[in-house]
Structures are given as C-alpha cells and as structure tokens.
Amino acid sequence: MVTTHTLSDPTFMTADQVLQALHDVHDPEIPALSIVDLGMIGELIIQGENITVKLIPTFIACPALDWIRHQVKERLKQMGFRKVEVVHDDQTVWTSDRISEEGRRKLQAFGLTPPARNCGRWTEASLAAVTCPHCGSSNTVLRSFFGSTLCRSTHYCNQCRQVFESFKPV
Amino acid sequence: MNPIVELITKLGDDAFILGHRHSEWTGLGPILEEDIAMSSMAQDKIGHALALYTILHEQFGGPDPDTIGFLRNEKEFRCCHLVEYPNGEYDFTLVRHFLFDHAELLRYQLLRQSTFAPLARFAAKVMGELKYHVLHADSLMQRLALGNEESHARLQASLTEAFPLAAGIFEKSPYEDQLIAEGVFAGEALLQQQWLKEIEQRVQAWDLHLPEAREPLAGLGGRYGYHTPYLQPLLDELTSVFRSEENASW
Structure with missing residues (x-):
C-alpha cells in the first residue's frame, strides 16, 4: 500500500526501517493505532540521508494532522535523516479500507x-x-x-x- | 474575478457559515446524540471551508486561509442566504441541514468530473463525509415527520419557511456559462433539477409538502455579496477572538 522509492545507493536506511520507526507515531485520537496502521503513509522517497514522506489525511477536519506531521519529522530526524520533508499526498484519497489487518485488530482491542x-x-x-x-x-x-x-x-x-x-x- | 475562484469562494463560504451555525448547538442540543451530531458536522464543515480556502491560497495566490475566513468584509462573502439564517428552533436547523446537504452531496458528485483537478480531488474526498450528513438529515427528518402531530407540524412549518430560501443555493454565478463550457462545473440549473427530485421524493414519503413558489427573488443575492441582516452579526461574533489579536500565533 505504500509506494517507496530509494533513489541512491548505498542506502542509508531502508523503507522497511522507516516504516518500522513510523509505527511509533500515533493518532492522538486513537492512541492504539500508529499512522502506519491507519494507512496514512502514501509514499516514501529516500534519497541517501534525505527523505520525503507523503501523508494522506484521514478526515478533512482532523485536528491532529499538524501534530502528526511534526511527530513524523521528529522521529525521522531522530533516526539520523538530515533533511526531512513531510508533505500532503493530494493524489490519494484516504478511505477506511486503508487500515491494515493489524490496525483492525488493535481497534478491536481498544x-x-x-x-x-x-x-x-x-x-x-x-x-x-x-x-x-x-x-x-x-x-x-x-x-x-x-x-x-x-x-x-x-x-x-x-x-x-x-x-x-x-x-x-x- | 476568476470564475473558478468565484466558484470555490462560494462553496467555502457556505461551508464556513453553516459550520458556524451548527456549532451554535454545541452544549445546547435537544438530546446528547444531536448535540454531538451538530458539533461533528460543524467541525467537518469548517474543515471543508479550510480545504477550499487552501486551494484558493495555493492555486491562485490568494491570502492564507485564516485571512480569507476571518478578515474579509461582509460584501466579499459569497454564501447563500439559507446558511446565514439564525438556527431558530431545532426543526428549522434540521430542515435547513436536510435541504442544504442534499444539494451539497449532489454538487460534489458533479464536481468529481471537474476539469479543475484540485476541485475534483477535493470532491472525491468530501463525498465520503457528506454521505453521513445526508443520512443524518434523512434519518431525523423521517423520525420527526412520522413522529407525532406536533413534530410533523413543526417540520412542515420550517419546510414552508426554508424551502423558498433554498433557491439561493442555486443562484447562478456571473460566470456560469464559462464554467459549464470549460467543464469546471455542470451548472446550478442541472444541480437544482437533480436536487428537487431527491427532495420531492423524500418529502412525499414523509407526508410533508413543498410550498408553492411565492416570491421569485426569495433567497437570492448572496452569490453577489448581498446578504441578510444576519450575516454581519455572525461575522462579528465568529471573528471576535481572531480580531482581538490578529498577529497572535495559536
């Protein structure tokens, strides 16, 4: 579900490692779920030590979006990325079908x-x-x-x- | 004005003003579920306005969304009269929400085909949320229309008052022909026709009736900046905190 591009070699960090780290970022309104579980990551573009993350907003008026954007930035900087860009993925419409199986289990447990x-x-x-x-x-x-x-x-x-x-x- | 800017401004302003009206029910709803429903729809609608004002800002070099929402004069707003009216009692709020959101959902169905891509993308997204608004309106309308004598009479009275005003939703823009020719929007006339079919069908099933057309100009003017006396006081209240410290960072 996540499109990833790794544009240079040798790779500083793999897309899997990045997704793993982004599991630490949660939607504050449903703390049981990470933004990866929610299907909010549309695209990752890794260029050496620089990364661009395209975030898909869930509900249009979701008040947590700015906060989430900030958390993603912080988490990726913590991993050692030099330049982190978090942009709005306006090509993909988020639907609840994007919630992963793991996310669905977490919702149920929550x-x-x-x-x-x-x-x-x-x-x-x-x-x-x-x-x-x-x-x-x-x-x-x-x-x-x-x-x-x-x-x-x-x-x-x-x-x-x-x-x-x-x-x-x- | 650029025709697309005019179109997006009126869509944003309708959502912004009706969102504010809905928010006036927060803490005052007749039952808890309705308090939550009106508050949630208020939040959705203000979010829709923000998304539309953001398109104006990003695609047309307009001011930032807060400036568009909070610092324009009344004359620069392009919302229709229907959304400006005070909430009145719950029946009027409900009937207005029913009339408006059916038009809104159909409008975005048409806009999904828009040749202006940012608007087509917004339409695809907003429809998923508007479906909840329409179902909410239908479900409450049905329950109250088929409820008891008083609830039926109240809905009928509000329908008689609000229906003529709803014509203002479809007031043609000065650039109507151009928008249609360029495939940006299929046009208010077609939208109104589709809307009337949806409304008539439901109203009949609920044993309500639409009033005869009386005043040909009822509800019109908003799209040209001529508003009801209710808009300015609403804007004064809505912007009072923002204006108290315009350069504050929140």
Missing part, C-alpha cells in the same frame, strides 16, 4: 469496532449491523452517525447493555 471493508459502499443498514467490541453480540442498534471524534459512530449493545463506538467506514 474497544472500537473496526469499519467494514467496502470502499465507501456502506449503507445505513450495514453501518447498524456491527458487533459489540465488548461482548461480541450482534444484537446492537445504531444510536448516532456521529461520535466522540469525527471518525466514530455511536452504538448500543442490547446484550451487555453498553454504549460502544465504531470506527466509521468512509
């Missing part, structure tokens, strides 16, 4: 139902048909299309009688 994989073809019925992340029951109802952050919807589990949230498909 108490957020992962979004159905659907490339944006979700319906109100499919959104409502989620299982409770606490007890696994499918006897749940959709309470709101919105939740405590832009990426969540609110549900109620009739089985364990708890409100829970789901990561919205987009």
Whole structure:
C-alpha cells in the first residue's frame, strides 16, 4: 500500500526501517493505532540521508494532522535523516479500507469496532449491523452517525447493555 | 474575478457559515446524540471551508486561509442566504441541514468530473463525509415527520419557511456559462433539477409538502455579496477572538 522509492545507493536506511520507526507515531485520537496502521503513509522517497514522506489525511477536519506531521519529522530526524520533508499526498484519497489487518485488530482491542471493508459502499443498514467490541453480540442498534471524534459512530449493545463506538467506514 | 475562484469562494463560504451555525448547538442540543451530531458536522464543515480556502491560497495566490475566513468584509462573502439564517428552533436547523446537504452531496458528485483537478480531488474526498450528513438529515427528518402531530407540524412549518430560501443555493454565478463550457462545473440549473427530485421524493414519503413558489427573488443575492441582516452579526461574533489579536500565533 505504500509506494517507496530509494533513489541512491548505498542506502542509508531502508523503507522497511522507516516504516518500522513510523509505527511509533500515533493518532492522538486513537492512541492504539500508529499512522502506519491507519494507512496514512502514501509514499516514501529516500534519497541517501534525505527523505520525503507523503501523508494522506484521514478526515478533512482532523485536528491532529499538524501534530502528526511534526511527530513524523521528529522521529525521522531522530533516526539520523538530515533533511526531512513531510508533505500532503493530494493524489490519494484516504478511505477506511486503508487500515491494515493489524490496525483492525488493535481497534478491536481498544474497544472500537473496526469499519467494514467496502470502499465507501456502506449503507445505513450495514453501518447498524456491527458487533459489540465488548461482548461480541450482534444484537446492537445504531444510536448516532456521529461520535466522540469525527471518525466514530455511536452504538448500543442490547446484550451487555453498553454504549460502544465504531470506527466509521468512509 | 476568476470564475473558478468565484466558484470555490462560494462553496467555502457556505461551508464556513453553516459550520458556524451548527456549532451554535454545541452544549445546547435537544438530546446528547444531536448535540454531538451538530458539533461533528460543524467541525467537518469548517474543515471543508479550510480545504477550499487552501486551494484558493495555493492555486491562485490568494491570502492564507485564516485571512480569507476571518478578515474579509461582509460584501466579499459569497454564501447563500439559507446558511446565514439564525438556527431558530431545532426543526428549522434540521430542515435547513436536510435541504442544504442534499444539494451539497449532489454538487460534489458533479464536481468529481471537474476539469479543475484540485476541485475534483477535493470532491472525491468530501463525498465520503457528506454521505453521513445526508443520512443524518434523512434519518431525523423521517423520525420527526412520522413522529407525532406536533413534530410533523413543526417540520412542515420550517419546510414552508426554508424551502423558498433554498433557491439561493442555486443562484447562478456571473460566470456560469464559462464554467459549464470549460467543464469546471455542470451548472446550478442541472444541480437544482437533480436536487428537487431527491427532495420531492423524500418529502412525499414523509407526508410533508413543498410550498408553492411565492416570491421569485426569495433567497437570492448572496452569490453577489448581498446578504441578510444576519450575516454581519455572525461575522462579528465568529471573528471576535481572531480580531482581538490578529498577529497572535495559536
């Protein structure tokens, strides 16, 4: 899912090493997930000791984007890169399908139902048909299309009688 | 004005002003879920305005997005009258949101084909979010229209008031023909036609009715800088913190 270009040899750092390091950068609204799990890295261009990272924003109004950009820069400088550029990848539209399998497992463990994989073809019925992340029951109802952050919807589990949230498909 | 700049300015201004109106429900929503929904949509819409103002800044050398949003005079805004109206009671807010967001989703569906690539890309992204806005509006409209006598009567009264104003969403730009000819935007007339079909279909199913067209000029003027008396006080409030220390870094 991540396009990588290594433009000079010998390589100072491999794309895999960079991705591994970027697992340390988290979305502050869902601290369980790294930006790599979220599929926010569009492209890495490594030129010797210089690197350009193209970041794909999730929700348009996500308030964490500047903070994330800053953290990416800091982390890569820490690795020893000399020149770090973090730019907005405007060629790729982020969808929830970009969340990795590992990311989906982490969401579940964090108490957020992962979004159905659907490339944006979700319906109100499919959104409502989620299982409770606490007890696994499918006897749940959709309470709101919105939740405590832009990426969540609110549900109620009739089985364990708890409100829970789901990561919205987009 | 460059025709594309005019188009993006009006889209940004609609989102900015309606986003602010929605935010006025924060802490005051009739139920917690609606408080959260209006606040979330407010955040989305202000974000959409920021993205559009950023296109103006990056592609056309306009001022930075904060300056566009906070420091223009009322006359320079190109939002439609519908978004300027005070929230009123929840029924008016809901009906306005229903009328506006159906138009918004259809507009971006058309703009996905825009020959102006930054706008086409923005359209592809924003549609995923607007789908939630439209479904929210439909679901609440349906629940209240089919609720009880009072909820139905309130929606009908607000629909009668808001529907004529919604014509202002589709007020033609001075550059309409050029935008259509260049494939930037398929045009307000086509959009309005598609929108009316969506609205009529739903309203009928919910046993509401659209008012007869009365005043031919209702809701018009916003796209040319002629606004309702509600816009200036809104801008005063919206910009009061920013203007208190314009060069502050946040």
